[in-house]
Amino acid sequence: MKIMSGNANLPLARAIAGYLETPMTDVSVRRFADEEIFVEIHENVRGEDVFVVQSTSFPANDNLMELLICIDALKRASARRITAVVPYFGYARQDRKPGPRTPISAKLVADLITRAGADRVLSVDLHAGQIQGFFDIPTDNLYAAPAMAADIQARYGDQDLMVVSPDVGGVVRARALAKRLENAPLAIVDKRRDRPGESEVMNIIGEVEGRHCILIDDIIDSGGTLCNAAQALLDQGAKSVAAYITHGVLSGGAVAKVSGSALTELVITDTIRATDAARDSDKIRILSIATLIGEAIRRIADESSVSSLFD
Ligand code: R5P
Numbered sequence: 001m002k003i004m005s006g007n008a009n010l011p012l013a014r015a016i017a018g019y020l021e022t023p024m025t026d027v028s029v030r031r032f033a034d035e036e037i038f039v040e041i042h043e044n045v046r047g048e049d050v051f052v053v054q055s056t057s058f059p060a061n062d063n064l065m066e067l068l069i070c071i072d073a074l075k076r077a078s079a080r081r082i083t084a085v086v087p088y089f090g091y092a093r094q095d096r097k098p099g100p101r102t103p104i105s106a107k108l109v110a111d112l113i114t115r116a117g118a119d120r121v122l123s124v125d126l127h128a129g130q131i132q133g134f135f136d137i138p139t140d141n142l143y144a145a146p147a148m149a150a151d152i153q154a155r156y157g158d159q160d161l162m163v164v165s166p167d168v169g170g171v172v173r174a175r176a177l178a179k180r181l182e183n184a185p186l187a188i189v190d191k192r193r194d195r196p197g198e199s200e201v202m203n204i205i206g207e208v209e210g211r212h213c214i215l216i217d218d219i220i221d222s223g224g225t226l227c228n229a230a231q232a233l234l235d236q237g238a239k240s241v242a243a244y245i246t247h248g249v250l251s252g253g254a255v256a257k258v259s260g261s262a263l264t265e266l267v268i269t270d271t272i273r274a275t276d277a278a279r280d281s282d283k284i285r286i287l288s289i290a291t292l293i294g295e296a297i298r299r300i301a302d303e304s305s306v307s308s309l310f311d
Pocket of ligand 1: 219221226
């Protein structure tokens, strides 16, 4: 087995390689003067089972292109099997046509990865489970929920908890977390969004008064959804609100928005490399899921069960 990485999230790739006690494959991923990407693998990969770790996070298009070119280099170097390990799958929110004459970019990206030569895909908390079906190759979708549940038990286990989905689309994810927290009660924020990047909280379904609320979502991008939901929960009498979000996209002024929000803390995983601002924020904590991804890779390489990781 070989672990290779693009430039999107080298600390995560190194942590995965460390868990697997496997040295990182010696590769250069560089730019020509005109910003074209060039990849050179400095060791033999012929016949190898290679895992390329690359989140397609900001800058999404550059990181996607790096991933595609890494896969192409591996294919042409006769790797036996190539797994695209894409902890954060960018473009996932474009998974359907929101109106006439619009693209389904998540499907296009899935096609690009497949066409480049990937044999398998491994991702974490895909925005929608059905994105697995956009790939015509085996696709494993890992869940951060067990790691989050363990952290919540350790930090907030002695409190009167309520799991909250910040929108109707996240109810399945929130219910799964609540189940892991000894069937904690569930509330839902009824969110309406008029324009991308702007959210407006309409209503809260569930009795949150006196509860310590745990908001769970797959993505925090502008932070609008989360910060509005936190404020709405407090307005309804919640005692406190913390948030657990798998992918810390944190665009624009999101870190400042979180710092100035009513949240007690925001916990994100390391699927996306945190910016300095996110690392320095005393409201943001990073939970590593490198061991989860490493263990899934080990099981894929050994051809043993990945789903049993979540039993
Ligand atoms: C939407 O369906 C996602 O699950 C997130 O709620 C959304 O992407 C968060 O975006 P923002 O932080 O910009 O409100």
